[in-house]
Amino acid sequence: MDRIRRNKLVIFVLVFPGLLVFTFAVLYPIFMSAYYGMTDWKGIGEFNIVGFENYRKVIFEDKIFRTSLLNAAALAFFTVFVQHPVAMFFAIITDKIGGKLESFFRAVFFVPCVISIVVTSKMWVNVLNSNYGLLNKILDAINLGFLKQDWLGHKDIALFSVIFVIMWQGFGYAYLIYYSGIKGIPEELLEAGRIDGANSWQQFSKITFPMLKPVIMVNVSIAITSSLKQMEPIYLMTNGGPGTRTQFVANYLYMQAFSAQKYSYANAIAVVFVIVCLITTVVVQNIFRSRD
Amino acid sequence: MTSAGYDSPLKNAKTKARALRYIQIILCALMTVGCVFPLIWLIDFSLVKANELFGKNFLVWPKEPHWENYYLALTDGKVPQYLLNSVFVSFVSVGLIVLLSVMMSYGFTRMKWRLSKVFLNIVLLGFMIPIHATLLSNFITFSRLHIQDSPMALIIPYVAFNLPQATFIMTGFMDSVPKEIEESALMDGCSILRLLFTIVFPVLKPAVMTVIITSFINVWNEFIMAATYLTSDRFRTLPFSIYNFAGMYSSNYSAQFAVMTLSALPSLIAYVILNKHITKGIAAGAVKG
Structure with a gap:
């Protein structure tokens, strides 16, 4: 028995194909980027090794890189403190509604998540359009016409519009995770609370919220790391503009490589980006673990 | 609801629970609108002439759908x-x-x-x-x-x-x-x-x-x-x-x-x-x- 489970050939056959694909398309490119980042290559032609010059610039001098990180932090902040409380609230009330309506609402809230980001992003570009967009029309209709904006073009508002769209798209995920967490709380606990005369708020703060803690941790760490990794909505809605107001790291490095022809510099950004992601994940998990 | 104050406590609690349920359903319905209305808008205007988008209405009735x-x-x-x-x-x-x-x-x-x-x-x-x-x-x-x-x-x-x-x-x-x-x-x-x-x-x-x-x-x-x-x-x-x-x-x-x-x-x-x-x-x- 033990001999079968230690058979080297079998282990190799099982594990090698997956590891090969993973290494080839995920790990190898990071190492290649680390190397390209040390050159002055433009993507074609000859190049020289320039050492850590690109990395130094990314970390210490690049203001756009810093803006991109701050934008990601803003997105993470709004996701955790706006989207998540709303998602949790709706998870709790749909659970209370029960029956067919509950399944209906649960199904509908997730609809935006199954639609391609390309569709939803382009749809929102139209909804937010200043000439014919749905949002401005609604504002006109309810006599709030003075609030009309070029939602994606205004330098102080664009970031919030982008954040709103990303939160809209991701709402279903956050909701669903809280919802399944609430379904996992044993009914007897809530029943016992009710018998002891707990009101809705006490039920939430004394039973539901503490019981949800593990789920909250998972959900919040997903939110923080995915805020950092946003790209498609930005690429498709504003491409980082106006100016660099809505720039995010992934979109920035993409622009540097394919529009600005700074291939080696873009690779340096990519490597710093990976390191930032790794550090953030480790830090977030450690904070949660020590809280536990 | 106006007479709620005179009702028995039990009935009162029941009315309250029902009111709460209605509020919950209304909130969820609003959220539903928020989630799907942009999509409905999209589908609606895919069936009309392009310039109708510049009209005042949120939605238009596609009398003759522009297939x-x-x-x-x-x-x-x-x-x-x-x-x-x-x-x-x-x-x-x-x-x-x-x-x-x-x-x-x-x-x-x-x-x-x-x-x-x-x-x-x-x-x-x-x-x-x-x-x-x-x-x-x-x-x-x-x-x-x-x-x-x-x-x-x-x-x-x-x-x-x-x-x-x-x-x-x-x-x-x-x-x-x-x-x-x-x-x-x-x-x-x-x-x-x-x-x-x-x-x-x-x-x-x-x-x-x-x-x-x-x-x-x-x-x-x-x-x-x-x-x-x-x-x-x-x-x-x-x-x-x-x-x-x-x-x-x-x-x-x-x-x-x-x-x-x-x-x-x-x-x-x-x-x-x-x-x-x-x-x-x-x-x-x-x-x-």
Whole structure:
């Protein structure tokens, strides 16, 4: 028995194909980027090794890189403190509604998540359009016409519009995770609370919220790391503009490589980006673990 | 409600509970509007003339639906071709993701070798690595290997980037499955690979479903790799049709909306049919992942 489970050939056959694909398309490119980042290559032609010059610039001098990180932090902040409380609230009330309506609402809230980001992003570009967009029309209709904006073009508002769209798209995920967490709380606990005369708020703060803690941790760490990794909505809605107001790291490095022809510099950004992601994940998990 | 003050406490509590329930339902209904109204707006204006979008109304009644918008979407938008490409790439990718993750997870959890934990953690590291950081150098690598602008340029990275989550879900599930049945089959001289496909696979069905659903949604909707690694039109996938079409018909909004509606349709239909499985799969994938 033990001999079968230690058979080297079998282990190799099982594990090698997956590891090969993973290494080839995920790990190898990071190492290649680390190397390209040390050159002055433009993507074609000859190049020289320039050492850590690109990395130094990314970390210490690049203001756009810093803006991109701050934008990601803003997105993470709004996701955790706006989207998540709303998602949790709706998870709790749909659970209370029960029956067919509950399944209906649960199904509908997730609809935006199954639609391609390309569709939803382009749809929102139209909804937010200043000439014919749905949002401005609604504002006109309810006599709030003075609030009309070029939602994606205004330098102080664009970031919030982008954040709103990303939160809209991701709402279903956050909701669903809280919802399944609430379904996992044993009914007897809530029943016992009710018998002891707990009101809705006490039920939430004394039973539901503490019981949800593990789920909250998972959900919040997903939110923080995915805020950092946003790209498609930005690429498709504003491409980082106006100016660099809505720039995010992934979109920035993409622009540097394919529009600005700074291939080696873009690779340096990519490597710093990976390191930032790794550090953030480790830090977030450690904070949660020590809280536990 | 006005007489509530005079009612018995029990009745009063009942009225209150009912009022609360109505409020809850109304709030959820408002949220529903928030989630789907933009989509309804999109579909509505895909059926009218482009200039109607500049009118005052939120929605218009398409007295004579302008189906030619959809005709344009199907012909110049090449939706059918992109759809076929998407189907091909997604099925092959998801099939490989399931196969490779089951094999790897079995190797990591059931086989006994010294470095199994190390390699498992290396794969799980993939969770933290952003796809976008690999775009630049994969672009170069793929063109050097002459696989850029082919389905391989999508299938390979799609499989690679979905393996960490799939492996995480599979190893978690395998740990919770007792080994007894396997052991007796092995005693009877069954080989590991046969065991894997005849005995282990069926037991893993719930985890396999979760992996299929999560990775299918990822792969089906993926855009940036498809936009980067494919340079010609031949193998482009569904999300790209909108991007392409927006350039060709930049002022014909209705036709653009028709393309968007059409490309959202397959996933919407799949969701309506499979919604229970999908929501369950997503929740399981997230909490275990």
